[in-house]
Amino acid sequence: MTFVVPIGPQHPALKEPEFFRFEVRGEEIVDVDIHLGYAHRGIEEAFSRRNYKHNIYLSERICGICNVVHSTTYCQAVEQLAGVEPPERAKYIRAIIMELERIHSHLLWLGIAAHQIGFNTLFMLAWRDREYVMDLREMISGGRVHSATNTIGGVRRDVKIEHVPTFLRGLEKLEQSTNYYINLFKSDRTILARCTNLGVLSKEDAIKFCTVGPTARASGLKTDIRRDDPYGAYDALSFDVAIERDGDVWAKGMVRLREILESIQIVRQALKEMPGGPIRIRVGLQIPPNETIERTEAPRGELLYYIRSNGTEIPERVRVRTPTYGNFASMKSMFVGGTIAEIPIVIWGIDPCFACNDRVTLVDSRTGKTRIASFDELRRWRK
Amino acid sequence: MHSNEVATLVKKHVDDIRIVDDRCLFATSDKQRLENILRALRVQKVTHISAITGVDTGNVVEVIYHFDCQPAELNLKIPLPKDDLKIPTITEIFPGAIMYERDLMEMLGVKVEGHPDPRRLFLPDDWPEGEYPLRKEWREKSK
Amino acid sequence: MMEVVNFVINSLIFPGLLFASLVGLLYVGIDRKVTGHMQHRIGPPIWQEYLDMGKLLSKEDITPGPAQSLVFNTVPLIALGAIVAVMLFLPITSAQPALTSVADLIVIIYMLNIPAICIMLGGYSSGSPFGASGAGRYVVQLLSYEFVFILAIIAVVARVGSLSLGTVVGYQVQQGWLVLDWRLLPAAIAALIAAQGKLLRVPFDIPEAESEIVHGALTEYSGPKLAIWRLAYDIETIVVAGLLAALFFGGPTAYVIGGTQIPGVVDFLVKTLAIVLFTTTLRNIMARLRIDQALKFYWSFAALLAIISLVLVLAVP
Numbered sequence: 001m002t003f004v005v006p007i008g009p010q011h012p013a014l015k016e017p018e019f020f021r022f023e024v025r026g027e028e029i030v031d032v033d034i035h036l037g038y039a040h041r042g043i044e045e046a047f048s049r050r051n052y053k054h055n056i057y058l059s060e061r062i063c064g065i066c067n068v069v070h071s072t073t074y075c076q077a078v079e080q081l082a083g084v085e086p087p088e089r090a091k092y093i094r095a096i097i098m099e100l101e102r103i104h105s106h107l108l109w110l111g112i113a114a115h116q117i118g119f120n121t122l123f124m125l126a127w128r129d130r131e132y133v134m135d136l137r138e139m140i141s142g143g144r145v146h147s148a149t150n151t152i153g154g155v156r157r158d159v160k161i162e163h164v165p166t167f168l169r170g171l172e173k174l175e176q177s178t179n180y181y182i183n184l185f186k187s188d189r190t191i192l193a194r195c196t197n198l199g200v201l202s203k204e205d206a207i208k209f210c211t212v213g214p215t216a217r218a219s220g221l222k223t224d225i226r227r228d229d230p231y232g233a234y235d236a237l238s239f240d241v242a243i244e245r246d247g248d249v250w251a252k253g254m255v256r257l258r259e260i261l262e263s264i265q266i267v268r269q270a271l272k273e274m275p276g277g278p279i280r281i282r283v284g285l286q287i288p289p290n291e292t293i294e295r296t297e298a299p300r301g302e303l304l305y306y307i308r309s310n311g312t313e314i315p316e317r318v319r320v321r322t323p324t325y326g327n328f329a330s331m332k333s334m335f336v337g338g339t340i341a342e343i344p345i346v347i348w349g350i351d352p353c354f355a356c357n358d359r360v361t362l363v364d365s366r367t368g369k370t371r372i373a374s375f376d377e378l379r380r381w382r383k
Numbered sequence: 384m385h386s387n388e389v390a391t392l393v394k395k396h397v398d399d400i401r402i403v404d405d406r407c408l409f410a411t412s413d414k415q416r417l418e419n420i421l422r423a424l425r426v427q428k429v430t431h432i433s434a435i436t437g438v439d440t441g442n443v444v445e446v447i448y449h450f451d452c453q454p455a456e457l458n459l460k461i462p463l464p465k466d467d468l469k470i471p472t473i474t475e476i477f478p479g480a481i482m483y484e485r486d487l488m489e490m491l492g493v494k495v496e497g498h499p500d501p502r503r504l505f506l507p508d509d510w511p512e513g514e515y516p517l518r519k520e521w522r523e524k525s526k
Numbered sequence: 527m528m529e530v531v532n533f534v535i536n537s538l539i540f541p542g543l544l545f546a547s548l549v550g551l552l553y554v555g556i557d558r559k560v561t562g563h564m565q566h567r568i569g570p571p572i573w574q575e576y577l578d579m580g581k582l583l584s585k586e587d588i589t590p591g592p593a594q595s596l597v598f599n600t601v602p603l604i605a606l607g608a609i610v611a612v613m614l615f616l617p618i619t620s621a622q623p624a625l626t627s628v629a630d631l632i633v634i635i636y637m638l639n640i641p642a643i644c645i646m647l648g649g650y651s652s653g654s655p656f657g658a659s660g661a662g663r664y665v666v667q668l669l670s671y672e673f674v675f676i677l678a679i680i681a682v683v684a685r686v687g688s689l690s691l692g693t694v695v696g697y698q699v700q701q702g703w704l705v706l707d708w709r710l711l712p713a714a715i716a717a718l719i720a721a722q723g724k725l726l727r728v729p730f731d732i733p734e735a736e737s738e739i740v741h742g743a744l745t746e747y748s749g750p751k752l753a754i755w756r757l758a759y760d761i762e763t764i765v766v767a768g769l770l771a772a773l774f775f776g777g778p779t780a781y782v783i784g785g786t787q788i789p790g791v792v793d794f795l796v797k798t799l800a801i802v803l804f805t806t807t808l809r810n811i812m813a814r815l816r817i818d819q820a821l822k823f824y825w826s827f828a829a830l831l832a833i834i835s836l837v838l839v840l841a842v843p
Contacts, residue, residue, distance in 0.1 A: 005655050011740070027817070037505035045516060116737045118728050118814025124565035190729055190813035207430045210479025223431075228454045229406050293407065293449060293456055295433065304449060306436045306458075321434035321449075321483075329482050340659065341816045344737045 002030055007343055009038050015112065020347065027339040032332055047318035052078055052152060052285050055315065060146060062320065065108065068094075068101045069298040070320075071150040076231060077294035077307045078152050082287050090154035091233040092274040097137065097147055098296075099263040099270070103174065104133040105299035106256040106263075109351050110181060113253060116344040117194040122184070129177045136170045139163055154280025164271055171264050178260045185253060195250035199334040199346035202247055209330035213301020213323050214255045215350045219247035225297035236273070239266050249349040256351075285313045298323050300351050324352045384427060384452045392427060393457070396420045411460045414470050420459060421476045424450060429457075432473075435483035437491040439519045444491055446470060463493065472497040490517040536614055536624040546613045550760035551575040553799060557763075557806045564810045575760060582753035590746050592653025601644040601651075602747070602754035608640035609761045616768045617777045619790045621695040629689035631679060634769065638724070641758055642668050645733075648755075649743025660742025663817050664733040670824035671723035671730070677832035678717035682773050684839045685710060691769075695777030705774040709842055713835035714774040719828045721766050721805065723820070726759075728809040732817050767798035767805075775801075 002023045009017040017038035023031040043062055047055055059074040060067040072094050079086060107130040114122035134144040140159050141147035149155045185191060201211065206219035216223050224241040226234045242258035244251035291308040301323030310316040327350045334346050384392070386408045390400050396419050397410040412420060431451040438445045443462045450457040463470060472495050474481050484495045485504040492515035495501065503510065515521060536542055555572040562569015589598065614625040615634050627633060642664065649661030682704060683689055686697045698704055705714040723730040734742035744755055771777060775797050778790035815823065 003655065005659070037503075037507065040505045042516065045522070048522075114813070118731060118735060118737070119812065120561075120728075121565045121810045122813075124567055128566050188813070190815060193815060193819050194813050208478050210431050210433075210477070228451075229456070291409070292403070293458060295456065302433060302451075304433050306434070306447065306449070308438060317436075317438045319434065319436040319438075325482065326433070326479075329479050339816070339818075341732075341735070341738055 005340060005343075007347075014347070016352075018352070020343070022335070022340070022343065024340060027341070029335050029338050029340070029343070032335045034328060034331060036328070044318060044320060047320075048315055051313040052287065052315065055318070056150060056152065057148070059320075060148065060150075063322065064145060065105050066101055066298045066300065066303075067146050068097045068150065069296055069303060071148075072098060072232070073294050073296045073303055073305045074307075074318075075150045075152050076296070077292050077305045078287065079283070080292045080294065081290045081307060081309050082152070082283050084153060084281060084283055086154045087278045087281060088233070088275045089158075089277045090279045092270045093140075093155045093157075093159055093279065094150065095233040095237065096159065096267050096270050097141060097149055099266045100133055100137050102263045102299045103260050104130050104137070105351075106260050107133065109256055109348070110253065113249075113345060113348050116348050117191065119191065122181075125177075126181070129174060132170050132173055136167060139166065151280060153283040154278070156280065158279050159271075159274070167271060168268070171267060175261065175264050178257060178264070182254070182257050182261075185250070185257060192250070194345065195248065195253060196246070197248050198338055198342045199252075199349050200246070200248045201330055201334050203245075205330060205333045206247065209333070210326060211301075211330045211350075212326045213297070213299075213351075214252055214259065215301065215327050215330070217241065217243045218251035218255045220245040223302075225295050225302050229295055231294070231296055233270065237266050237269055249345050252349045252351075286311065287313075287315075300324055301326060324350065327352075384429075384455055386455045389452050389455050389457050392423055393420050393459075396423065397459075406455050407458075408455060409458045409460065411462070414461050414463070417459075417461060417471065417473070418476075421473055424452070424457075425476055427452070429453070430477075432477045432480050432483070435480060435487055437487050437493060437517065439491060439517060441519060444468060444493060446487065446493060448473070468492060469494045469496055471495075472499075474499060489515070491515050492518065537610065541613050541616070541618045541624055543610050546610055546761045546764060547757055549795065549798075550757070550762075550764045551579060553764055553767075553802050554760045556799070557802055560803060560806050561810055564807075575756075579753055579756065582756065583750050585749035587749045587751065589751075590653070593651060593746050595651050597647050597651040598746075599751070601648045602751050602758065605641035605644035606754050606758040606761070608637050608644075609758050609765055612637045612765050612769075613761065615691065616765065617691060617695050617772050617790075618768070618794050619778060620780065621692050621699065621777060623692060626690070626692060630691050631683065631689045631694075634691070635676060635679065638762075638765070638769075639668070639672065641762060642724075645743045645755075648747065649745075652743070652746035654746050656739045656741070656745040657743050659739045660733050660745065663739075664743060666817050666821055667723060667730065667733055670821045671720040671828075674716050674824055674828040674832050675720035675724065677829065677836060678713040678720065679773065681710060681713040681832060681835040681839050684836065691772055691777075695772055698776045699779065703774065703776045709838040710774070710835055712831040712838075716828045716832040716835070717770055717774065718801075718804070719831075720824075721770060721801075722808055723824065724766055725763055725805060727805050729812040729815045730820055731809075731814055732820055735814055763802060764798055767801040768794065770801055771797040 002025045005022045005024050007014065007020040007022060009019045019035040019038065021033040022029050043058065046058060050058060056071050056074060060071040062070050107126050111123045111126035114126060137147060138144045140163060141149040141157055149157055201215065201219045203220045206216050206221050220243055222241055222243050227241055239262045242255050242262060244254050287309040289309055289311050294305045296303050303323055304321040306319040308316040338346065385405050386402045390402060390408060393410055394400065396416045397412040399411050401409045403409065429450055429452050433449040433451050436447040438447065442465055444465060446461045446463060448459040450459065461470060470493055472484060474484065481500065482504065484498055485502065487493050488495055488501060489503045489506050538544060552572065555575040558574060559569045559572045612634055615623050615630045617623050646661040646664050649657040682694060685704065686694050688694065704710045726734055734744065744752065747755055771794065778794040780790045781788045
C-alpha cells in the first residue's frame with residue numbers, strides 16, 4: 001500500500017514555497033509529482049510593460065541569490081540588440097561580481113545541505129564564511145546582496161585601487177576555509193554515509209533531460225557556458241571546469257566546492273589583469289526592431305534570455321529560462337527508488353531556486369486524498 | 384558545431400537563415416518540416432534544448448526552439464497562425480522539453496499534440512479555460 | 527504519616543519534579559549555549575529553556591481535529607510522570623536513592639522506556655503523516671539502542687553481582703570507578719553511544735529530523751502540551767546522564783575539601799554535566815545518519831562492544 005507524503009508548500013526542507021507530492025511505500029519512494037507556481041509573479045509579462053532601464057532592476061529581482069547574473073545577462077542582451085560593446089573594464093568588473101556571487105551561492109548551498117543532513121555546525125561555519133564574500137561585494141558595489149551595479153552599456157561603480165589588498169586578504173581566508181570543507185567532505189564518515197550513492201543522476205539521464213550547471217557537471221557532463229559560449233571577460237580568463245562522475249549528492253557538492261576555488265582564482269586573475277579606462281558608455285533607449293538570445297552560466301547553470309525589441313523604449317517580449325527550471329525534468333529519476341530520509345538533501349542537491357504562484361494543496365488526513373484550494377477559497381476562509 | 388555548420392545542416396529544411404555571429408543563428412521553418420530538423424540535429428549529437436519561447440506577434444504565434452549545438456545556439460522559429468495553434472510534441476526526440484511545452488500550452492494556448500503530461504505548470508488550477516496570459520488580447524484586457 | 531509526607535516531598539520537590547526540572551532545563555540551556563559557541567554563534571542565554579517553557583505554557587492549548595483523542599492528550603503527562611519517577615530511583619545525594627527496591631535497575635530500564643512509548647503513541651494518534659513517520663522511526667531506533675543499553679547494564683550487573691543501583695554505587699566506593707575497570711570500558715562506551723540515541727541527539731536524532739519530517743512524532747503538539755514534552759525531554763537528559771554516572775562513574779560521592787563538607791549532590795551535578803557536555807560535543811561534530819545506517823551501527827559496532835565487555839566480565843574474574 002502506498003501513501004502520500006506531502007513536502008511543501010511550507011516545509012522545513014524547502015526554503016521557498018513549492019509542492020512535491022511523494023508516493024511512498026514504507027520508506028521507499030515510488031513516485032513523485034512536482035507542482036510549480038507558488039511564487040509566480042508574471043515577470044515575463046511585466047518585462048514587456050516597462051522600459052529597458054526599469055527592466056534592469058526587474059531582472060535583478062527575479063532571484064535574490066543570483067541577481068547579478070540575471071542583470072548581466074539582461075544588459076548583455078540589450079547591448080547586443082543596440083549593437084554596442086561595453087568597455088573592457090566593465091566586463092572585468094562584471095566578471096568579478098558574478099564570480100563573488102557564485103562563491104556566495106555555493107557557500108549558501110553548502111550550509112543548507114549540511115542542515116538537511118543534520119550537520120548544523122557545518123551549516124553555521126559555511127554561512128560565517130559567506131559573510132566575507134558579502135562584505136567584499138558590499139565594498140565594490142555598495143550592496144551585500146543586491147548589487148545594482150549593472151547598467152546598459154557597462155557598470156555604475158568602479159573597483160578602487162585601495163580595495164585590492166582587502167580583497168586579496170578576503171579571498172585568502174575563503175580559500176583556506178574552502179580547502180578545509182573539501183577535506184571534510186572527503187573524510188567525514190557521517191557526511192559520506194548521507195551523501196554518497198543517493199539521488200544518483202546517470203550521465204545518460206543528465207543528457208536526456210537536458211540538465212544544466214553543477215547538476216550536469218556532477219554527472220560527468222562537461223558543460224559550462226563560460227567555456228562553451230564565452231561572454232564578457234571570460235574569453236580572456238583561464239579556469240578549469242570542475243566535473244565529477246558519480247552523479248550523486250556528494251558529487252554535486254564536490255563540484256560546487258571545487259568551483260568556489262576556481263572562482264577565487266578567476267577573481268584574482270581579473271583583479272590583476274583588469275585594464276583601465278571608462279566603465280560605461282551611454283546607450284539610447286530607442287532600440288531598433290531586432291531579436292537576440294544571451295546565455296550565461298549562473299551559479300545553478302545555464303541562464304537564457306531571449307529579447308525581441310520593436311523600435312520603442314519597451315521590449316516586445318522577454319523570455320527568461322532560469323537554470324532550476326531546466327533541472328526539474330530530471331528530478332523524478334533522482335527520487336524514485338530512494339527513501340524519505342533522502343528527500344531534503346536530494347531536492348537541495350540541484351540547488352533549487354523556485355520562482356512562480358497562488359494555490360495551496362491540502363491533505364485530508366482521514367481519507368488521504370489531496371485537493372487543491374484556490375486563492376478565492378483561501379480568501380473566503382479568512383473571513 | 385559552429386553557426387555555418389549548423390546552417391549547412393538545416394538548410395534544406397528551413398526557409399531563411401540569419402547568422403548573427405559564430406555562435407548564434409536564427410532560422411525559420413514550419414511544423415511539417417520540424418521533425419526532419421530534429422532528426423538531423425539528433426544525428427549530429429545535439430542533445431540539449433535550452434528552452435522553448437512563444438511570442439505573440441498579432442495574428443501569428445511564433446514558437447522558438449533554442450537548441451544548444453555546442454557552441455552555436457540554433458534558434459528555430461515555427462510561426463503558427465492563430466486559427467491553427469497546433470504543433471507536434473518534440474518530447475519523443477528531446478525528453479528535456481517536457482516542462483517547456485507545458486509552459487507553452489498554458490501561457491500562449493498553443494496545443495502541443497501528443498504531449499505525455501498536458502497539465503498546467505505554473506498557473507493555478509482554477510485559472511479560466513481559454514485565457515492565456517502572454518497573448519496580446521490578454522494584455523489589452525488586463526490594462 | 528511521616529512516610530507519606532516524605533514521599534510527597536521526594537516526588538514533588540527533591541529529587542522529584544521541582545529539582546529535576548530546574549536542573550534539566552538549566553543543563554539543556556547550557557547545552558544550547560555551548561553548541562552556540564561551538565558553531566561560532568553567541569547562542570541563547572543559559573536560562574533560555576526557562577523562558578521557552580514559560581512561553582509555551584502561556585500559549586493557547588490547541589488540539590488539531592484528527593488528533594482529538596484521550597491518548598494524544600494524556601501521553602505527555604504519562605511520559606513526564608514516568609521520567610520523574612525514575613529520578614526517585616537514582617542515587618543523588620548518596621549511594622542510597624529516595625526509593626529503593628531489590629532490583630531497581632530493572633524498574634529503571636522499564637520506566638525509561640515509557641516516555642519513548644508515549645512519544646510513539648502521541649505520534650501515531652496525531653493523525654499527521656509526519657507524526658506517523660516519526661513514530662515509525664522511533665520504533666526502529668528504540669529497537670536499536672535499547673538492546674545495547676541493556677547489554678551494557680547486564681555487564682555491570684554481572685561484575686557487581688547485584689541488580690540494585692545502590693549496591694553498584696557502594697561497590698564503586700570501595701573498588702574504584704567501573705569505567706576504569708578494563709573489562710567494563712567497552713560497556714561504558716557502548717552505554718554512552720546508546721545514551722546518544724536515547725536522548726535523540728545527532729547523529730541519532732532521526733525520529734525528529736526536522737528537515738525531513740518536521741518534528742517527527744511531536745509535529746502536531748503545541749502550547750502547554752509541547753511544554754510538558756520539552757520538560758520530560760530535558761529531565762530525561764539529566765536522568766540518563768545520572769544513570770550513566772551511577773553505573774560507570776562512581777555515582778554521587780561526598781568529599782571533604784579543606785575542612786568543608788561537599789555534599790554528594792554537588793558531585794552528582796558535576797558528573798551529569800560532564801556527561802551532558804560530552805553528548806553535546808558529539809552532536810556538534812557529526813551529521814545525522816539514516817535510520818537503516820543507525821540500526822546497522824547499533825547492532826554491529828555498539829552491540830559488539832557491549833558483548834565483548836560481558837564476555838570479559840564473565841570469563842576473567
